[in-house]
Every structure is written in structure tokens, then in C-alpha cells.
Amino acid sequence: SKRYTITLLPGDGIGPEVISVATNVLKLAGSLEGIEFKFQEMPVGGAALDLTGVPLPEETLSAANKSDAVLLGAIGGYKWDKNEKHLKPETGLLQLRAGLKVFANLRPATVLPQLVDASTLKKEVAVGVDLMVVRELTGGIYFGEPRGFSTNENGEEIGFNTEVYATHEIDRIARVAFETARKRHGKLCSVDKANVLEASILWRKRVTAIASEYPDVELSHMYVDNAAMQLVRNPKQFDTIVTNNIFGDILSDEASMITGSIGMLPSASLGESGPGLFEPIHGSAPDIARQDKANPLATVLSAAMLLKYGLGEENAAKRIETAVLDTLSRGYRTGDIYSDGNKLVGCKEMGEEVLKSV
Amino acid sequence: SKRYTITLLPGDGIGPEVISVATNVLKLAGSLEGIEFKFQEMPVGGAALDLTGVPLPEETLSAANKSDAVLLGAIGGYKWDKNEKHLKPETGLLQLRAGLKVFANLRPATVLPQLVDASTLKKEVAVGVDLMVVRELTGGIYFGEPRGFSTNENGEEIGFNTEVYATHEIDRIARVAFETARKRHGKLCSVDKANVLEASILWRKRVTAIASEYPDVELSHMYVDNAAMQLVRNPKQFDTIVTNNIFGDILSDEASMITGSIGMLPSASLGESGPGLFEPIHGSAPDIARQDKANPLATVLSAAMLLKYGLGEENAAKRIETAVLDTLSRGYRTGDIYSDGNKLVGCKEMGEEVLKSV
Ligand SMILES: CC(C)[C@H](C(=O)O)[C@@H](O)C(=O)O
Numbered sequence: 001s002k003r004y005t006i007t008l009l010p011g012d013g014i015g016p017e018v019i020s021v022a023t024n025v026l027k028l029a030g031s032l033e034g035i036e037f038k039f040q041e042m043p044v045g046g047a048a049l050d051l052t053g054v055p056l057p058e059e060t061l062s063a064a065n066k067s068d069a070v071l072l073g074a075i076g077g078y079k080w081d082k083n084e085k086h087l088k089p090e091t092g093l094l095q096l097r098a099g100l101k102v103f104a105n106l107r108p109a110t111v112l113p114q115l116v117d118a119s120t121l122k123k124e125v126a127v128g129v130d131l132m133v134v135r136e137l138t139g140g141i142y143f144g145e146p147r148g149f150s151t152n153e154n155g156e157e158i159g160f161n162t163e164v165y166a167t168h169e170i171d172r173i174a175r176v177a178f179e180t181a182r183k184r185h186g187k188l189c190s191v192d193k194a195n196v197l198e199a200s201i202l203w204r205k206r207v208t209a210i211a212s213e214y215p216d217v218e219l220s221h222m223y224v225d226n227a228a229m230q231l232v233r234n235p236k237q238f239d240t241i242v243t244n245n246i247f248g249d250i251l252s253d254e255a256s257m258i259t260g261s262i263g264m265l266p267s268a269s270l271g272e273s274g275p276g277l278f279e280p281i282h283g284s285a286p287d288i289a290r291q292d293k294a295n296p297l298a299t300v301l302s303a304a305m306l307l308k309y310g311l312g313e314e315n316a317a318k319r320i321e322t323a324v325l326d327t328l329s330r331g332y333r334t335g336d337i338y339s340d341g342n343k344l345v346g347c348k349e350m351g352e353e354v355l356k357s358v
Numbered sequence: 359s360k361r362y363t364i365t366l367l368p369g370d371g372i373g374p375e376v377i378s379v380a381t382n383v384l385k386l387a388g389s390l391e392g393i394e395f396k397f398q399e400m401p402v403g404g405a406a407l408d409l410t411g412v413p414l415p416e417e418t419l420s421a422a423n424k425s426d427a428v429l430l431g432a433i434g435g436y437k438w439d440k441n442e443k444h445l446k447p448e449t450g451l452l453q454l455r456a457g458l459k460v461f462a463n464l465r466p467a468t469v470l471p472q473l474v475d476a477s478t479l480k481k482e483v484a485v486g487v488d489l490m491v492v493r494e495l496t497g498g499i500y501f502g503e504p505r506g507f508s509t510n511e512n513g514e515e516i517g518f519n520t521e522v523y524a525t526h527e528i529d530r531i532a533r534v535a536f537e538t539a540r541k542r543h544g545k546l547c548s549v550d551k552a553n554v555l556e557a558s559i560l561w562r563k564r565v566t567a568i569a570s571e572y573p574d575v576e577l578s579h580m581y582v583d584n585a586a587m588q589l590v591r592n593p594k595q596f597d598t599i600v601t602n603n604i605f606g607d608i609l610s611d612e613a614s615m616i617t618g619s620i621g622m623l624p625s626a627s628l629g630e631s632g633p634g635l636f637e638p639i640h641g642s643a644p645d646i647a648r649q650d651k652a653n654p655l656a657t658v659l660s661a662a663m664l665l666k667y668g669l670g671e672e673n674a675a676k677r678i679e680t681a682v683l684d685t686l687s688r689g690y691r692t693g694d695i696y697s698d699g700n701k702l703v704g705c706k707e708m709g710e711e712v713l714k715s716v
């Protein structure tokens with residue numbers, strides 16, 4: 001039987017609750033496919049700050065790097081909001097992404113037939129939306145140097161950051177995006193601001209160059225402001241979107257809200273080699289933490305992405321995906337996706353129902 | 359009687375058609391309020407490139423700077439898409455904004471009762487949306503130095519831009535935003551990415567400092583990714599939004615699409631003193647140019663903003679706004695906002711109907 005070591009990073013807020021559910025689902029789906037897991041739990045984010053004084057302890061990163069995949073709950077909370085930048089939970093997450101070298105962030109946004117009413121978009125606009133945002137995750141303005149505070153020639157304070165991309169950074173994310181589009185519906189839309197930014201001009205040039213390796217994928221380009229509009233006007237026009245770190249942050253959140261159920265959406269962050277990082281796209285929701293109200297399905301589906309993209313265990317992944325759809329079809333709903341005629345359940349009970357369907 | 363000189367910049371695509379309609383409406387509304395206009399037409403964008411070889415001729419900028427207000431149609435088109443950066447129509451627009459020092463871009467996004475069905479959002483989500491995006495327009499990553507292309511330590515090509523804000527740039531746009539919120543419903547939401555970017559940390563600090571001058575305005579802060587979601591989830595929560603140049607580009611386009619009728623939305627760009635720049639937010643739509651199909655109402659409403667914000671002529675502005683609503687109530691619609699039971703008209707006829715209502 002196959003054995004994998006999984007690093008669990010529950011983090012803050014609802015993180016521990018949803019990780020606990022996802023771990024049970026992962027165990028069961030694995031065992032049915034002859035897979036055994038060793039789980040190691042480590043602190044990150046606010047939890048790590050309280051325990052060790054830093055948002056990403058060295059032990060956490062090295063344990064994560066030595067494991068086969070990393071499953072993260074959520075990070076952040078009011079308690080640490082006023083911390084200085086290097087002591088923010090968010091900084092721990094950025095250090096984790098950089099430390100694992102996971103440059104490719106895959107964020108699917110799918111409107112499930114069972115949940116189409118949850119979208120604020122009209123039914124005819126929302127039905128059938130099924131897109132994937134491929135976001136560059138370890139470059140651009142998030143990490144660009146120089147950055148900081150300084151004084152300008154008038155003695156005034158300035159704050160500055162650098163948006164910068166090198167050829168190889170664009171090439172490798174473009175390849176991931178073309179591969180992703182190839183496995184989907186063969187359409188890739190690259191989003192940039194090449195009418196204004198030099199970093200985007202290079203982005204467009206390199207994505208266009210890499211396209212010649214993928215003649216079967218249809219490539220288009222779109223400016224980011226237009227993309228933000230088109231996601232609202234007609235999200236069905238998109239199959240796969242590839243974009244830089246900051247535009248990807250904005251557009252993937254917009255796309256997720258278009259599905260109306262961000263409590264349902266998983267993500268995968270992958271590198272050239274080494275373990276991938278898998279996490280729900282929702283936040284730590286401190287206001288409902290420890291009340292058994294959280295929707296664990298985004299984390300359960302992140303565990304499915306972990307199996308599929310992280311370990312290549314497609315069968316076990318499929319089991320989980322099918323179990324989630326089945327549980328929804330049987331009418332189980334947490335509060336965030338509840339609608340009349342369904343059965344309202346808490347985080348734990350939702351987990352038990354998914355287990356029944358695995 | 360009062361006299362004003364207005365610089366008309368028809369630009370490209372549908373620009374000339376919509377400017378022609380708006381000019382007629384401006385003339386009539388003015389004359390009914392004892393205002394006389396002198397119009398001077400100048401080239402910009404692709405039109406200027408074809409005529410003079412540059413996208414913003416010196417004569418255009420100096421004429422604009424000497425006039426009382428500037429009304430722009432639209433710029434850009436396929437023909438110039440492959441031009442180098444300094445020879446792109448868009449570059450002319452950026453030079454115009456910088457040359458007029460119009461740092462404050464006001465972009466209303468209102469769902470008109472007559473057009474609520476045009477939104478892709480569910481009726482209950484769209485009805486009553488009435489927000490204003492105040493976008494910083496002459497700073498940030500659009501203009502920040504250093505920028506360009508270079509080679510990194512591995513001999514690879516890099517493309518880079520600088521996101522930078524100085525205290526006075528933030529302070530002055532914050533004041534415009536607080537003043538705007540004060541005249542609206544007293545709520546201001548400042549959008550940034552202060553959990554990641556130093557430029558945003560300074561932004562948040564200065565906006566918070568300026569807030570003490572406006573105790574009657576309720577200030578909140580939101581991260582840009584969350585703002586992109588909240589605009590889809592519940593746009594009615596927003597009154598006035600203030601944000602930097604690039605986030606404002608993205609969010610104002612998203613907000614405009616939420617109204618479903620971007621052919622209806624005007625904008626005003628204002629400086630400390632000197633003439634303001636007024637333009638529809640839609641593009642040059644080269645595919646329908648010279649076919650009498652364009653919706654001139656965004657430019658007509660930009661002329662109303664010109665009267666109100668540019669010249670302080672509130673009565674004449676009100677005449678135009680009322681005339682547009684009246685024309686819509688009488689059932690006249692261009693193709694982009696047409697729905698069953700209304701009267702489909704072209705650009706010119708729409709202009710004539712508005713004139714009847716002025
Ligand atoms: C928490 C924050 C630093 C993070 C980001 O901006 O990447 C989050 O918004 C995300 O998208 O995962």
C-alpha cells in the first residue's frame with residue numbers, strides 16, 4: 001500500500017474545524033484506494049504567532065518541505081490585525097508560498113447545479129460557469145524589490161513597491177496554464193495591463209511565445225479592467241485564465257463570488273517539484289469560529305485537489321468530489337449555502353454526511 | 359451672459375459621433391441658462407497619430423489647458439494596437455491626464471430604475487445601486503519610476519514598474535473623496551492591499567489621518583480582493599469608494615458592468631485648479647463606429663458632469679440629467695440598452711430626443 005506524509009496547518013479561526021473534517025474524509029477516501037497517510041500538524045499564522053512569536057516557524061516550513069503535500073485551513077483574525085507587517089499572519093502565508101516555491105495557484109470557480117441559486121447573478125448568466133484561474137503566486141508586486149518607505153525630494157514620506165517579472169517566471173506559469181487549459185476546454189485567456197505597464201508587455205510577449213508549444217490551445221489576451229467587467233457580464237466565456245499575482249488575487253476572488261458559494265471553493269498551489277499547498281479560498285471567519293457553523297466543503301475539495309494535483313491519486317480524488325456532490329444532492333447544507341427545503345447542518349454533521357458518501 | 363471655452367476631443371471610433379450629440383445638448387442646456395460656449399476641436403489618440411505622428415500633440419494639450427473644460431469622446435482602435443508604447447493612443451490619454459494634472463477621477467455607477475433589467479445581477483441585488491468610485495488618476499503604478507525593461511543577474515529579460523505614492527498625493531485624493539462622500543450619503547470606503555503592499559500601508563495611514571477633518575463621514579477600509587467580491591455580492595453596501603490608480607481602473611470597470619449599462623456612464627477628472635476632463639467610461643468601439651449605433655448618453659451625462667463639477671453650473675447640469683431620464687422614460691433606447699417594448703433608435707435620433715427633453 002502507498003504511504004504519504006501530509007502536513008496539516010489548521011491555522012486560525014475556522015481553520016481547525018474544517019481541517020479536522022477534511023482529514024477524516026482524506027483518511028477514508030485513501031483507505032478505500034489502498035493509501036495510508038501519516039499526518040503531522042504544525043502551527044502557522046496567528047496560532048504560530050501566539051505560540052512562537054513568528055507567523056511561520058522554521059520547523060513548520062521544514063516539516064512542510066519534507067512532506068508529500070500540505071493542507072492549510074485558514075489564517076488571520078482581528079487579534080493580529082494591528083501587528084507590524086513582519087508579524088502579521090498574512091506574512092506567514094506569503095513566506096510559506098515562497099518557502100515551498102509554489103508559483104502556480106489554481107483556483108477553480110464552478111457554479112454547481114445544486115447551488116446555482118446562491119449566485120447573485122441571474123440564473124441564465126450563472127448556470128454552467130466553470131472556469132479556472134491560474135494565478136502566479138511567488139512573484140510580481142507581492143515580492144518585488146525594492147519596496148518600503150522613504151522620503152522624496154520634497155521631504156515627504158513615500159511608500160513604494162515593485163511589480164517585476166523575469167522571463168522564466170512568466171514562462172513557467174504560462175506552461176502550467178497551457179497544460180491546464182489543454183486538460184479543460186482548450187481555451188486560455190491571459191490577463192494583463194499591457195497598454196500601460198512594461199511588466200505586462202513582457203508578460204504578453206512571453207505568453208505569446210510559449211503558445212507555440214501548445215498549438216492545440218486557443219490563446220487570447222484581455223486587459224485586467226475588461227476582465228473584471230467580462231466576469232460580471234458573461235463569465236461563461238472563460239475556460240482558463242492566467243494572470244499575475246495581484247491581478248489574480250483580485251480576479252479569482254471576483255470569480256469565486258460569482259459562483260455565490262465561496263465556502264465551496266478549493267485551491268491548489270504547485271511548484272516545479274516538491275510538495276504542493278492546498279487550501280480553501282475563504283478566510284478564517286473569526287466571527288463564526290468554534291461554533292460548528294463553518295462550511296468544511298472547500299477544505300474537503302482542497303483535499304481532493306491534494307490527491308489529484310499533489311499526489312496523482314485521481315481515483316481517491318474522484319471519490320471525494322463525488323461524495324461532496326452526492327451530499328449536496330441529498331440536501332445537506334451549512335448556513336452559508338442554505339436555501340429553503342434543504343437540511344441545515346453544522347460543520348461536523350456535514351463532515352459525517354460526506355463520509356457516508358465517500 | 360456667461361461665456362466658456364470648451365475643448366472638444368472627439369478621438370477615435372465612436373468618439374466623433376457621441377461628441378457631436380453631446381455638444382448639441384450642451385449648447386441648448388447652456389443657452390436656456392444664459393450660458394454661451396465657444397467650442398474648439400482638437401485631435402487626440404489615434405486621430406492625432408494619423409494626423410501628426412504623436413498621440414497628444416502639444417497644441418492639443420496647451421489649448422486644453424487654456425480652456426475652461428475638456429470633453430473627450432473615446433480613444434484607441436485595432437489600427438494602432440501594435441504600435442510601440444509611446445505611439446499608442448492610450449499613451450496620449452495618460453499624457454493628457456498628467457498634462458492637465460487631473461488627479462481625481464470620479465466614476466459614478468448607478469442602476470437607473472428604467473434600466474434595471476440590463477444588469478446581469480438579480481433584480482433585488484441591482485435595484486438601488488448608486489455608488490461613486492473616486493480613483494487616483496495621475497500617480498501610482500501608471501506613472502511610477504523606475505519602469506522599463508532590463509536584464510537580471512541571470513542574463514534574463516525583466517519588465518518592471520513602480521507602485522509609489524507620496525503623502526500629498528494620498529492626502530489630496532482623500533480630501534476629494536471625503537468631500538464627495540459628504541455630499542452623498544456620508545460613507546467612504548477606502549480600498550487598498552495594506553496586508554501586502556507598503557504603498558497601501560501609507561495609503562491607509564494617510565486616509566485615516568485625513569478622516570479627522572471629516573468627522574461627519576464614516577470611513578471604512580477594505581482589501582481590494584474583498585472589494586472585488588463585495589461589488590458582486592452586495593453592491594448596495596457602497597456609497598463612495600476611494601482607491602489608487604490601478605485598483606480604481608479595475609473596480610470602477612467592474613462596478614460599471616454591475617449596472618449593466620456602461621453605455622450610460624460618465625466620468626469627471628479634476629485637478630486642484632485648471633480645467634477638468636470629462637469623458638464617457640466606455641471605449642471607442644471601433645466595430646460600430648460610423649454606423650450611427652453608438653449610445654451617446656454616457657457622453658451627454660459627461661457633459662452634465664462638466665457643467666456641474668467643471669463650471670459649477672448646477673442648473674444647466676440638472677437640465678441635462680433630467681432630459682436623459684425623461685428620454686429613457688419615453689422609451690427611447692440604443693441597441694446596447696434595448697429591451698422589448700421600447701423604441702430602438704440610433705445615436706443621432708437619441709440625441710434629437712434628448713434635445714426635445716432639455
Ligand atoms: C491573505 C492574503 C495575503 C492573500 C493574498 O493576497 O494572496 C489572500 O488574499 C489570498 O488570495 O490567498
Ligand SMILES: CC(C)[C@H](C(=O)O)[C@@H](O)C(=O)O
Nearest residue numbers: 195196225448449451452607
Ligand atoms: C485606456 C487606459 C489607459 C485607461 C486606463 O487604464 O486608465 C482606461 O482603461 C480607463 O480606465 O480610462
